[in-house]
Structure formats: C-alpha cells, structure tokens
Amino acid sequence: DAKTTQPNSMESNEEEPVHLPCNHSTISGTDYIHWYRQLPSQGPEYVIHGLTSNVNNRMASLAIAEDRKSSTLILHRATLRDAAVYYCILKRVKGAQKLVFGQGTRLTINP
C-alpha cells in the first residue's frame, strides 16, 4: 500500500478556513485519494475522495496537485464540531479495498 504523510497536529480558529495537507509521493495511477475523519469517541467517517480533479461536497473540498503526489483537504469555515483526527488514505480501485489508516492529523479548533 502506498504511504501517506500528514502533520501530526494542526490548530485553527472557528469560522476560518483550514487546509490539511497530505503527501503521497508513491501514489500509483489507480489510487484514489480518500479522506476520513474520526470525531472523539466515534468511528471513522468518510469526508471526500478524488482521483485527479479537485472535488467539492457539502463537507469539504479536496485539492489534488497536478502530479498527484500531494493533496489538501479544505474546510472552508471550521466549526468546533470539525475538531477531529483527519486521515488521508490511498485506495486502489479494485479488490476488497481495506482502508490503511496512518496516524492522521489531529485538528484542534479554537473558539
């Protein structure tokens, strides 16, 4: 499984945008970039995914570098409820598609 690298922790203020980076320099052409988050005392939760183009959904935006070796999860207006551990995960298209979690980025939101 290709590896991802994320900062251990980040901090932001409420109602400000947050940019969470992820490096995945060994990504292969068939790897999708998935982001999950884990709120305190809860199971992981799907946030967004992409392959090559930038993606938007109701939770976040995903900006993918042209060479696909890095990506950035963007929370446009962070709320206290966005405090969580955010995981960047590469997932192959085929197969049973287990998720391989790293340590993720612990995001703290200041009121």
Added chain:
Amino acid sequence: EPEVTQTPSHQVTQMGQEVILRCVPISNHLYFYWYRQILGQKVEFLVSFYNNEISEKSEIFDDQFSVERPDGSNFTLKIRSTKLEDSAMYFCASRGLAGGQETQYFGPGTRLLVL
C-alpha cells in the same frame, strides 16, 4: 440516512472468555469489515467479508478470531479466548456507493475491555 449499528457499545470480559461483537451493516451493502483501535493507537484493519467468505485478513486476525453473517442482516466478530491485548474499540464497516466511488461507512464501535 441509513447507518451501521453495533452492539453492545461496551463489553467487559474476563481473560480467556469468548466474546461476540455484533454489527448490522447498511442493508444493500455487500462488503463488510472489522477494524480495531487500541487506545491511543491507529485504526487497524482486521478482516473483510464478501459473499459469505473472508476476502482478506490481517496478521492480527489469527485463529482466535472468526466472522460470520448468520442471518443476512447481522455480521459478527467472535473472539474465542480473549487476551488482555484484545482490549480495544472494534469498528464494523460496510461498503457502499458515495459519489460514484464505493466507500466505507463505519459503526460507532464496541469498546471491549479484557480483565
């Protein structure tokens, strides 16, 4: 919105006892998973299950572990003889479509404490 449910939310057991953790996946999903998370550590994949058989398992998933889909709705994880190091949160997940790509939906977890 449909969700994955798990029971019990907490389980305390004595070392050497058998435990069964139960999950009800989202109804039209076909792939099911168990993960665990030891306190303060990463979420780790245990096993995936499709078409009534294991499709992949990790090194953690040894002979003490088994999975079953007994009745078409429940998906269970059995630990035959629990050890202290089995204490963890156990998450069930099922896989379905989101934005054209299949993604996994996780349950709230069962916290297992082995004494």
